[in-house]
Amino acid sequence: MEPDPKPPQVQQKPLAERLIxxxxxxxxxxxxxxxxxxxxxxxxxxxxFVQADATRKIQMSETWPYVSYGTSNALPxxxxxxxxxxxxxxxxxxxxxxxxxxxxxxxMSNPREFLKSxxxxxxxxxxxxxxxxxxxxxxxxxxxxxxxxxxxxxxIWEKLEIERWGVVVRSCYCSIFDDCWIADNRQKRPQQxxxxxxxxxxxxxxxxxxxxxxxQAGF
Numbered sequence: 001m002e003p004d005p006k007p008p009q010v011q012q013k014p015l016a017e018r019l020i021x022x023x024x025x026x027x028x029x030x031x032x033x034x035x036x037x038x039x040x041x042x043x044x045x046x047x048x049f050v051q052a053d054a055t056r057k058i059q060m061s062e063t064w065p066y067v068s069y070g071t072s073n074a075l076p077x078x079x080x081x082x083x084x085x086x087x088x089x090x091x092x093x094x095x096x097x098x099x100x101x102x103x104x105x106x107x108m109s110n111p112r113e114f115l116k117s118x119x120x121x122x123x124x125x126x127x128x129x130x131x132x133x134x135x136x137x138x139x140x141x142x143x144x145x146x147x148x149x150x151x152x153x154x155x156i157w158e159k160l161e162i163e164r165w166g167v168v169v170r171s172c173y174c175s176i177f178d179d180c181w182i183a184d185n186r187q188k189r190p191q192q193x194x195x196x197x198x199x200x201x202x203x204x205x206x207x208x209x210x211x212x213x214x215x216q217a218g219f
Contacts, residue, residue, distance in 0.1 A: 009121070067136065069171065081149065095175070104117075172197065
């Protein structure tokens with residue numbers, strides 16, 4: 001009697017070969033997990049950026065300075081006095097960095113030079129001046145040239161009444177967040193800049209170096 005034949009042995013495939021067979025499934029499964037996670041991360045990052053940008057804009061709007069130049073020829077009570085003024089009409093403080101004052105295209109270095117050039121010549125008279133450096137609070141102004149009309153300076157006052165409309169005043173100012181603008185009285189609105197110009201011939205509204213606050217000087 002012949003012995004039963006042995007059942008055929010099933011040859012086992014190498015482990016690596018068996019894993020390769022399931023590799024596409026692993027890849028697809030991993031992609032199904034990671035792709036949504038990546039998309040969610042991108043969405044969260046974008047939302048964070050939008051929120052930060054919105055917060056920044058809100059902060060800027062709540063601290064936005066707006067400096068403008070103006071001139072008048074009378075006080076509220078009707079007294080005749082010509083003034084040249086920088087005023088902060090914004091809602092935040094303005095840090096005044098520099099001012100350039102042009103008369104007939106030429107930069108003026110101080111009120112004395114301007115008033116001699118436009119109106120006074122070699123005549124002597126008194127005027128008032130105040131600095132435009134430092135910080136202007138919302139609603140605050142600085143009258144950097146003031147000339148009250150008197151019998152003695154009537155001719156000079158009348159000349160200034162005309163010539164004040166021909167000046168160009170440019171001021172550079174910044175907010176508390178170091179956002180800066182240049183205000184030019186020839187333009188309707190200030191222009192935002194990265195930093196204040198370094199090549200201006202700046203106007204020192206103080207008649208004498210080293211003084212502070214409003215001061216009176218004459219020729």
